[in-house]
Amino acid sequence: MTTSALVAASSRPTPPPSMLGLIEPSRSFAPRPAAAADATIVVLGRLLAEAFEALDHDRDGARRSLSRAVALLDVRQSPAEPRREAGDPTPLAPWQAKKALAHIDDHLASTIRIGDLAGLARLSKSYFSRAFKTTFGRSPQRFIVDRRVERAQQVMLTSDEPLCGVALTCGFSDQAHFSRVFRRTVGASPNQWRRARRIAPRPIAYPRPLEA
Numbered sequence: 394m395t396t397s398a399l400v401a402a403s404s405r406p407t408p409p410p411s412m413l414g415l416i417e418p419s420r421s422f423a424p425r426p427a428a429a430a431d432a433t434i435v436v437l438g439r440l441l442a443e444a445f446e447a448l449d450h451d452r453d454g455a456r457r458s459l460s461r462a463v464a465l466l467d468v469r470q471s472p473a474e475p476r477r478e479a480g481d482p483t484p485l486a487p488w489q490a491k492k493a494l495a496h497i498d499d500h501l502a503s504t505i506r507i508g509d510l511a512g513l514a515r516l517s518k519s520y521f522s523r524a525f526k527t528t529f530g531r532s533p534q535r536f537i538v539d540r541r542v543e544r545a546q547q548v549m550l551t552s553d554e555p556l557c558g559v560a561l562t563c564g565f566s567d568q569a570h571f572s573r574v575f576r577r578t579v580g581a582s583p584n585q586w587r588r589a590r591r592i593a594p595r596p597i598a599y600p601r602p603l604e605a
Contacts, residue, residue, distance in 0.1 A: 482523040489514040490528055497537055501544055501564045507533050541565065542578045549587045556583050 444456075485493065492513045497505060510533060511521035525533045545563040548554055554562070560571035575583045 482520055482527055484528040485514060485521075485524050489516070489524075493525065493533075497540055501537075501541055502562055503564065505537055505564075538574060539578065542575055545571065545575065545583070546579075546586070549583065550590060559583070 484490075493510045496510060496513055507522060508518050510525075511518045514521050514524075516524065522533055525536070529536055531539070541563045545559050545565075548559050548562060556571065557568040560566075560568045563571070565571035565574065572582055575581075575586070579586055581589070
């Protein structure tokens with residue numbers, strides 16, 4: 394390159410910052426993960442400096458600056474919400490969960506269809522099933538079975554209802570089905586479970602004190 398060409402190149406004006414993205418896209422659009430942290434540090438430093446300067450002559454102003462700094466730290470230190478993977482359903486809204494639970498408890502003795510629960514929540518059947526599991530940690534089918542077993546336990550402890558009646562009251566097809574599900578869920582047969590909890594320990598008989 395000739396001397397005149399070098400002089401001409403050096404005399405060209407520097408492009409404005411707004412044009413740097415067109416000339417050097419890799420550098421202008423590179424992610425800066427520490428930018429937000431740096432900005433927070435700058436703001437904290439300014440607030441603390443203002444508080445220090447105002448400490449002797451403007452205590453209210455110093456207090457305001459310190460309060461803003463503390464509020465900023467509280468925001469920075471608050472735990473972040475757990476990240477939700479793309480495609481994960483959101484939990485049921487409180488009103489949806491309340492309607493679903495009420496329907497389940499009111500219809501334990503009869504057939505409970507997932508489609509009916511989804512209709513109450515105004516969701517599709519597949520989306521409701523995923524959202525229900527996100528909310529309660531169990532699928533609707535598993536939740537209904539567990540609820541029936543819990544109701545059966547309550548009936549067995551508070552009444553002398555035979556097992557065949559308990560099974561029908563809690564929505565099981567028959568006593569055999571009830572016993573199978575109960576043993577798989579609880580780890581003991583309904584008879585064993587009921588008998589173990591109905592046998593109360595006898596009170597210890599202490600000798601009466603001798604009368605004077």
